[in-house]
Amino acid sequence: MPFLSTGDLLILTGIALGTWFVHGYIKERRENPNNLPLPPGPKGYPIIGSYFSFPKYKAWLEYDKWFKIYGDIIYFKVFGKGFLILGSLERVYDIFERRSSNYSDRPRLVMLNEMMGWDYTFGFQQYGPWWRRHRRHFHDHFHPNAVNKYHAIQIDSTRAFVRDLLESPEKFRYHIRYAFADSILKTLYGMDARENESYIGHTETTFAGLAEAGHPGSFLVDMFPVMKRIPDWFPGAEWKRKAKVWRDINSIVANSLWDRVKEQMKAGTAKPCIATAMLEDLLDDDSPESKEEETVRRSTCANGFIGGADTTVSSVTSFFMAMAIYPDVQKKAQAELDRVLGSRLPEINDRSSLPYISALLKESERWQPIAPLGIAHMSSNADDYDGYYIPKGTFVLGNAWSLLHDPKFYKEPSIFNPDRFLKDGELDPSVRDPSVASFGFGRRICPGRFFADASFFLTVAHVLKVYDIKPTLDENGKEKEIRPEMTDGLIIYPEAFECRIVPRSEEAKQLIQNSILDT
Template identity: 40%
Template sequence: MFDHLLAVISLVLTLIIVGYRRLRIYPPHGTKLPPGPKGLPIVGNVLDMPKETAWLTYANWATTYGEVVYVEVFGSPLIILNSMKATAELFEKRSANYADRPPMVMANELMGWGWNLGHMRYSDWWRRHRKMFHQFFQPRSLPNYHEVQLEATSTLLRQLLDKPDGFSQHILQHAAAAILRVVYGYDIKTSHDFYVSLVDEAVKDLMHAVTGLFLVEFLPVLKHIPAWFPGANFKKQANLGAISAGKMRDMPFESLKQSIADGTAVSCFVSENLEALKDKEILPENEEDVVKNCAGVAYLAGSDTTASVVVSFMLAMAHNPDIQSRAQAELEAVVGTSRLPDFADRPMLSYIDAILSETLRWNPAAPLGVPHRSVEGDIYEGMYIPAGSVVMGNTWAILHDESVYPEPFEFKPERFLRQNGKQLPPDPAIVGAFGFGRRICPGRHFAMDAAWIAIASILACFKISKAVDENGNVIEPAIAYTDGLVIHPKPFKLQITPRSQDIINAIRSADESKK
């Protein structure tokens, strides 16, 4: 009886909420809502929403409805921007109206990810986090972290030399090692380090929360129903996800605080910022939480996206041996064959830079990014965008626009090289690969450096080719990706071979010099 009563109450509340929302999104005179698939009464487009690879569905919708697509779920408007023109106009030129985030009920409220800088509402609380994060990871600070990134890359090369079949795990460790050292002063011990596993588990839960299209996102009243209620399995998922999120943020932070108390901590983001708090006569409220939150975000984003980029590069090289050979010829001309690349070589390695840019474009790590929210109603080319709309930039569609990037499904680094005065296409790192407008990732410069040195070093040291089976038959690595906020190539096999004995000696020497 009680279950039936709750169901009736939920239905009545749903009808009231949807009716109220429909009144709010009615377009002003002379405008219209953007085009999109026709929905059903009350539920809207709930049946049209993709369950996976949403960026592909949204890109396909663009061919029918145009660069701006409108869908509605239970009266909640969702606007998808499928062009660089639309994202530049709204997220860049009108950034004040689109810098907010939607509530993200499942991730933020139920799973406890509200501390994540990338998820925060546009507010003074967000600005405090953004300022602290930017001060540590701004471009002029990057040289301070090059030594750490080189050490992590040295370990990666040795692991690829000794156990090439585990390249995906080695690359994940490489991405995590640099950021953990810079943020917490922590040195990873093994390829299956506890902190690497910790962030991996938290990321999986978060990705599911953000991309799962849970009904509670559109009907937040559902967050109040008990976990035992029929259909409320999302509450159980949220409870488990909250545990992993809390561990990921708190455990390395508290461990470092203990090291500071013991006098054994090394200089890093957390120790420097906590030390700075001691010198302030008037301490801003919750300032230690700001330090903890920023550290957790760096740990999370620095591990996942960088690993995705480098593994995508490996996949691209297996399919494009001519590109690999050209890059290695450039490396030999600049670096030689008896030492490893360094950041000082970068100005002379334009083709390696082009490979990194093309990797970001070819299969962007975050094909949809994090959704934005319109603060006030707005009009774009006669189309009305209601206040409170969720507005998403389809990065994948933007970076596969053949009018901007010809042959978009081909891996062609040369498109980013200056040729005969030809204008270069927009840099993927600026137009979507790391987000948009005021919410662009503040750690992107660190991530780009980490990916660049890994790519340059792997190319200098190894030949990457398709694996073969026991009968000598080539195993084709599929160009297939996982689903989620951050995507990764699905598991594939490679053959990774050192290019010379001199390179083997250089890898061993660099690894030994760290000890």
């Protein structure tokens, strides 16, 4: 082949891009015979689309600003990939509920699934039979009636948590993560967190990768999958080397504890748990069907740990931050706990008698939603919606943050105020429940929400019963200001902050120390 000059390469590149552009235009006209307009959105340019407008940091806040300009449905393209952002409950319900058959798929997540190995997680799997098999197994063990049998484990881990806070309150973030890892490890694998410190460390690393790569478009390979072929040694391919590290650790998270339970079952030392229940009726005939079924069950357990050990951690950490910032809210909650419980620690059945605590939990979900944009859905086919054309393959995101900070429904939404959910001392059913957005949408709603909700209640009720949470003091004895700033990512957490966690009284201290006797 003769040598091509720079000019020749530019001409060939222009022809290729022009052909790609024309092909896309013809395809869109064919799928949109009524020539409907696309939803409104920021200005785009040929080839790159709205790349320069595409939010790179805390996108949910930028999209919230866009809703005030373009309305509650926004569309834009970046390098040929279409994005549809929904900013009201009406839009979310129309798309994810009424048209769920077309909007329950996931986009091709090249960096996350294909390069980092998150494809074992059914939250990221494409909609279809493989996803259904995982979801069905998970539902069997985490539906509302099933989670009741795990309450004893959750109480045990929660009371260990309040004891750990007494010994080293400054390590409260570590203790929060450890407590939720402990309860879900015992539930899924019959194992104690203290015996699996390295495993918990691996999951923290995988979560860091998830935060970085969780949103489509975070890495250019999501837009240009051909970049997968770039060699690891190539200059600028640091992203590919990072993906390999994350993939290796993901493999450990997905497989290691399941394999250990199998060994324990052979030795007769395994404790009853979800993994043993899944293994007991699994045929061990080395057939392709049995291997495939084991893969599904193995991945389902790993899914449970990933969800249970991380998402509620964000909610509880935000709760600690809110209590330090809003002492009046804390006092109201403590007064209710004292009135209802007297001198004992809470149990799961106390919840119906604690409306202010229930309102506080709702406000915690609303105030700082753990996944403000959730995981992207994808349109399986082109769609005509409300006079707009939605192309096939569009990435669709519901902005949970906007839904839960809409001043039409939540007065002064930036303020942490559980009273907004109460009327005459009881929960007010007329107030929008944060669950409409806090656990995802439609058929892809989080199936572990019932387990997470019980853990959240037990943690909040125990902590407020026995502790005061206060800001730290400066050198002059004045309380330091805490600003409610959150990290960026698919799942967000409060930025680093310090607080004082002290027993409310000597009686409370005795309750903490004696809590092991009550489990």
